[in-house]
Amino acid sequence: MLKKFTFVALMGALVSASFGAGVANAATDRNGSCESGEFCLYYNSDNAGSVSDFAGSIADYGDSQPSCYEFKSAGNGQGVCVKNNAASVWNRSTKAVTVFYNSNYGGAKQTFAAGAKGNLKAELKNENASHRFGDAGGDPDPSPGVYPAPETNPHPAATARAPQATxxxxxxxxxxxxxxxxxxxxxxxxxxxxxxxxxxxxxxxxxxxxxxxxxxxxxxxxxxxxxxxxxxxxxxxxxxxxxxxxxxxxxxxxxxxxxxxxxxxxxxxxxxxxxxxxxxxxxxxxxx
Structure with missing residues (x-):
C-alpha cells in the first residue's frame, strides 16, 4: 500500500495528462475552475474548499512542491498537494473516472460516473494517489476470480406472479x-x-x-x-x-x-x- 513518488512516475503522469487532455475540449486544464469536461478533486468534503481540475488521467499526483499537482483555486487547502489530501470529487467529463489509493492506478478504488459528484469513501479520503479516465472499475479492489461460462438463455421475455419465477x-x-x-x-x-x-x-x-x-x-x-x-x-x-x-x-x-x-x-x-x-x-x- 506504499505510495512512492519517483521521477519516472511523475513523467508518466505528465505524459498521461498530455494524452488525456483531449477529453475536455471546452475546459482549461489546471486553472482551478471545475469546467465542463474535467474531473475535479476538492480539498474538503461535499465539494468544498480549493479545487484541482484535470482533463486527463494522472498516474501519480506527486508528493511535494514544486513538482506535485496542487489544489489551485482560492479556498481551504489552496497550494496543498492533491496526493493524500482530497476528500470529494466532481466528474464533469463524459467518461467514468476511477480514483485509486496507490500511484499507477493500484490499490483501493472508487469510480465516479460521468456527471457524478460525491465524497471519497473512507479508504480513499485523504488517501489518494492517482486517477484514470475511462476506467469504470468500480468495486471490488481485489480480483474476485471467475466461474465457468453459463449456457445461453433460450427463454423469451415473459411475466409470472411472485413467488413464481418466469x-x-x-x-x-x-x-x-x-x-x-x-x-x-x-x-x-x-x-x-x-x-x-x-x-x-x-x-x-x-x-x-x-x-x-x-x-x-x-x-x-x-x-x-x-x-x-x-x-x-x-x-x-x-x-x-x-x-x-x-x-x-x-x-x-x-x-x-x-x-x-x-x-x-x-x-x-x-x-x-x-x-x-x-x-x-x-x-x-x-x-x-
Whole structure:
C-alpha cells in the first residue's frame, strides 16, 4: 500500500495528462475552475474548499512542491498537494473516472460516473494517489476470480406472479446454482408495496443471499464471494438475459454498461443498499 513518488512516475503522469487532455475540449486544464469536461478533486468534503481540475488521467499526483499537482483555486487547502489530501470529487467529463489509493492506478478504488459528484469513501479520503479516465472499475479492489461460462438463455421475455419465477428467470437461477454453487437465490413473495409490474412481482428478479442472514453485513470473505457472483453476472449478462445487478451499494446495468458500477441510491441500510444479497433483474416486458 506504499505510495512512492519517483521521477519516472511523475513523467508518466505528465505524459498521461498530455494524452488525456483531449477529453475536455471546452475546459482549461489546471486553472482551478471545475469546467465542463474535467474531473475535479476538492480539498474538503461535499465539494468544498480549493479545487484541482484535470482533463486527463494522472498516474501519480506527486508528493511535494514544486513538482506535485496542487489544489489551485482560492479556498481551504489552496497550494496543498492533491496526493493524500482530497476528500470529494466532481466528474464533469463524459467518461467514468476511477480514483485509486496507490500511484499507477493500484490499490483501493472508487469510480465516479460521468456527471457524478460525491465524497471519497473512507479508504480513499485523504488517501489518494492517482486517477484514470475511462476506467469504470468500480468495486471490488481485489480480483474476485471467475466461474465457468453459463449456457445461453433460450427463454423469451415473459411475466409470472411472485413467488413464481418466469422460465427465463428460473434458467438464470439454475445456471447460478450449477456454475457458481450459489443456491440461495429467490424471487421472493409478492410485494404489495411495489408496482404489480415490478421485476420481483412479475417473477423477473432474484435475490441471492450472501451474508449469514438477511439484515446482517457479510464477512470479508462473503463480500468477495458476492463480488465474484456479481462480476460473473455482469460478464455474461447478454447470454443470461440480465438487465442489471446490484451489490454492496453499487449497480451495473446493460443500458449504462459503459459507466461501470455506479453508486446505488434507491435504497439504504443493510438490505436496502444490497449489502447482504446480490440482486439480479431479468430482461422482461415491463423494463424497470
Amino acid at each position: 422460465k427465463r428467470t428460473q434458467f438464470i437461477d439454475d445456471q447460478i446454482a450449477s456454475k457458481t454453487g450459489e443456491k440461495q437465490c429467490w424471487v421472493g413473495d409478492y410485494r404489495s408495496y411495489e408496482s404489480s409490474t415490478s421485476n420481483h412481482n412479475t417473477g423477473n428478479a432474484l435475490d441471492c443471499t450472501i451474508s449469514n442472514a438477511i439484515g446482517t453485513y457479510p464477512t470479508a470473505t462473503q463480500k468477495a464471494q458476492g463480488w465474484k457472483l456479481a462480476y460473473w453476472l455482469q460478464k455474461y449478462a447478454s447470454k443470461l438475459d440480465i438487465r442489471y445487478v446490484i451489490w454492496q451499494g453499487k449497480i451495473w446495468s446493460v443500458a449504462r454498461a459503459s459507466e461501470g458500477w455506479r453508486n446505488y441510491t434507491a435504497g439504504s441500510g443493510v438490505t436496502g443498499g444490497h449489502y447482504d444479497h446480490v440482486h439480479v433483474s431479468v430482461q422482461n416486458p415491463h423494463g424497470d
